Amino acid sequence: MKIGIVGGGAIGLLIAAYLSNEYEVTVYTRRSAQAQRLMNEGLRFVKRGETKRVSLQAMAFAEANINDDLVFITVKQYDIATIINHRNLFDQVKTVVFLQNGMGHIKLLSPLMEKNIIVGIVEHGALKHDDRTVEHTGIGKIVLASLYGTFGQAVNLSAKSISDFPFEFANNWENVLVKKLIVNAAINPLTALLRIKNGDLLKVKPYYEMMKLLFSEFKQVLPIEDEQKAWEHIVSVCQKTAENYSSMLMDISQNRKTEIDAILGYVLEKGKELGITLPLSQFLFYAIKGLEEGGTKNE
Ligand SMILES: NC(=O)C1=CN([C@@H]2O[C@H](COP(=O)(O)OP(=O)(O)OC[C@H]3O[C@@H](n4cnc5c(N)ncnc54)[C@H](OP(=O)(O)O)[C@@H]3O)[C@@H](O)[C@H]2O)C=CC1
């Protein structure tokens, strides 16, 4: 099976590192220089202090005529529209897997409903050190669910059980994405604003209370079946990732755009649809937007 991976970031390179042993993998990068480097020097994969070189194919996305059996899209939420508008990708490809945090991309995917469109969440931790080096920092799983059509060629992913890199298949895409959304909505904006590690949301009582208030507010507008279980899940992710800085805090500290639109922006849209005002979510949304727009640069 031929696998394409759009985006040579942390998650794209992590998937490439694991799937290259079993399949023919091509990484489609934004920059030609990254593709050249991956082709010439190979991918450097780091896990538990050990380093391995992985050979794969790579080329610039803009120049590619993609005809792989299965394509993973691993760009950030805010780059999804550019990817979808790339006509070559979707002419020949039948099955596409979108692996973004948040839920902003769902409404963009309806033009693709004639294909097998799969959405999923990544519960691994991955850190990109440079254009050819990725480190597997937290072992978890990838959970996939079908949005349109069937699982298509993605079913093959369960046939080979790859150690430390399992795929799980779920029935209800909304449940899968909401479970991750609530974690990112509770943890990411608060940690980015307060500049704290995920674990501090539990350790520092007033921060814990802030997270609880935020959850009590946004749970009103999301399809959550069991509120107690959902809260316990957020707490357990804070515990498991206690020493981590959230991706939003990392984005803010490195002056990068964040995925706030697809996380709290999505929550606020739901509030609008339901006629429910969400002042805490709105406040945090503006705070992160302010930081994105240069708050940090003025320090
Ligand atoms: N990293 C992690 O541990 C986790 C990440 N996630 C989620 O996974 C998704 C991806 O995250 P992550 O891998 O960390 O993000 P990165 O920013 O590391 O990677 C995104 C990659 O997409 C590339 N890209 C952007 N536009 C294009 C384009 N037009 N064509 C080809 N490539 C493009 C970027 O290229 P360039 O470098 O040139 O800008 C970059 O390499 C996010 O939604 C994130 O929230 C979820 C769980 C864990």
Ligand SMILES: CC(C)(CO)C(=O)C(=O)O
């Ligand atoms: C799970 C969590 C909160 C880990 O930091 C994450 O997904 C992120 O930072 O985006």
